[in-house]
Structure formats: structure tokens, C-alpha cells
Amino acid sequence: MERKRICPRCGSTKIIVDAERGELVCSECGLVISKGLFLEGKDWRAFSTEEFIERARSGAPVSPTRTAYGLDTKIAYSKGLSGRSMRMLRRTKKHVRSRKEKRVMPALFKIRAIAERLDLPTHTVEDAAKLYRLASSAGLVKGRSMDAMVAAVIYAACRRTEVPRFLQEIASFFELTEKEVGRSFRFLFRKLDVRIPPPKPEIYVSRIVSKLKLPQSIVTKSIRILRIAREVGVTLGREPAGTAAGAVYLATQEEGIHRTQRELAQAVSVTEVTVRNRYREFLEKVKPLLEKERLEKEKKEEEIAEPVSL
Ligand SMILES: [Zn+2]
Structure with a gap:
């Protein structure tokens, strides 16, 4: 069977490695995925009952009762009803349900x-x-x-x-x-x-990156920026396309890649002013945290590299 990494939340196969944070992240919805959560093949989106999984595997047609989507269609026996009225009730309900x-x-x-x-x-x-x-x-x-x-x-x-x-x-x-x-x-x-x-801003990142032919590292960085931004509450109530463009702009600045705010604005049909405003917010509230993460990582690496004194 073909091994494919699939985001358990959104079904995307665009899983990226954020080496700096040591995480696997879905580049489309921003979900942080740990290796243990990976599912393979058909199973991840099969319906919950054993019966359905079996049918899906064997390629048999799905029975029409499955359209009930797991809803309980049985009518329970109620106390205080005679057998006759129970039968009538069942017949009526069944009729209504099937219609x-x-x-x-x-x-x-x-x-x-x-x-x-x-x-x-x-x-x-x-x-x-x-x-x-x-x-x-x-x-x-x-x-x-x-x-x-x-x-x-x-x-x-x-x-x-x-x-x-x-x-x-x-x-x-x-x-x-x-x-x-x-x-x-x-x-x-x-x-x-x-x-x-509202849709998450992450959804727009891959779109901007492919439109402007930016490297994959920009996706990783932008997704990380958006995650920190969410943690500090910067994205709250913001229009998602503009937020994404602002994050990608900061990512390009960080990586020393030149793209104008205008190009970013056009990629997702927002105004340059929106991109500039989001970028300024990120610069003030997210960049210091990005910097902090980078320093912490460097410190850890130094500790590991340091020779043990005897
Ligand atoms: Zn996802």
C-alpha cells in the first residue's frame, strides 16, 4: 500500500516539516501533527461502522440504509403502550421516516x-x-x-x-x-x-506561495507566524486573506526574498493597506516571539555541542 501522510483534520496531503520547532504541520489548515497520528490509505475517511469499512474495502455497493449516517432508526419499546399501539406507532414512524x-x-x-x-x-x-x-x-x-x-x-x-x-x-x-x-x-x-x-488564514498561504513562485520554506515560516499570531490574539476578527498575505510578507522579509506588498495584495485580492497593516502588527507582536524561538533553539544546540569536561 502506498504510504501517504494525510492531515487527520482536513485530509490534505501537504504536510510540511517545521525543523525549527521539530514538528510536522499541515500547510493547509495549520494543524500540528505528531507521527503517531498518521493514518494510511482508505481507512482515514471511511465511515465509522465495521460494516461500511468492509464494504468500502471489497468495493461492494453501499446499502441505502447507510444514508441514515449512523442515525438510530430503531424505535424503542415504550412503557405503557399496548402491543397493538406500539405496532401502529412503529408502522407510522417507519412510513414517515422512509418518505x-x-x-x-x-x-x-x-x-x-x-x-x-x-x-x-x-x-x-x-x-x-x-x-x-x-x-x-x-x-x-x-x-x-x-x-x-x-x-x-x-x-x-x-x-x-x-x-x-x-x-x-x-x-x-x-x-x-x-x-x-x-x-x-x-x-x-x-x-x-x-x-x-470564517475560514482560517492558513488556507491562503499555499495559494500565495504558488502564485508568486516562492520557495517552500516560506510556507513553513508563514504557517509558524500565523500560529504565533493566533496564540497572541493578533488574528482575531481579521479578514483571513489579508492576514495570510501579511504573514507571507513577513516571512519573505525574514528570508531575504524580495516581494512587494502590492504583489502579495494582488495574489489574494486585498488592498495594499490591509497587507501593510497586518504586517506591522506581526512585526510588533509576532517577530519578537519568532526571534525568541530561534535563540532558544540555538541555545539548545550549543548545549548539545558543548564537550563534557572531565
Ligand atoms: Zn490539515
């Missing part, structure tokens, strides 16, 4: 199929399914394009589970525009009472 299931099933299958192609982790897929059911129960999907709704819940689930995927990326899988999916997304989540956090 409801039938209605959401095509969408849930679509979520599963797209999730596989987008390499989404299990909990993200389950969240998307949950959101779709919620939207369906609230009567929000009726008479609307299923694809746009499915794309919208997948995007929402990615945000909720901190999986770095762009709206445009998801929309293109459905051959929809970013605008169309964005409209469905806003329609759904204005009405549904669910929390959708």
Missing part, C-alpha cells in the same frame, strides 16, 4: 460522491449530510437546484470542520459558478441557526 429518507437520499448520495473526489474527511461529510437534512426539514431545499444546495452545505461543512476548500473549488465540481453557490449558501444559512466560522 423523508427518500426525499433526501439523492442529495446524500451526491454529497458522498463529491466528498470522495474532494478528499473530505468523514466528519466533514457527516456534517454536510446533517446540514442538508436540517435544510430539508426546514423546507428550504424544495423547488431549488439540488446541486447548488448540496454544494452550499459541503462548503458550510468545510468551514465548520476547518477543512480548507475554496467556494470556487467546490462550485466547479458541480459545474456551477461561485456566485450561484454563494447565493444558495447565504440563503440557507441566513435561515438556519448554525454556526459558520
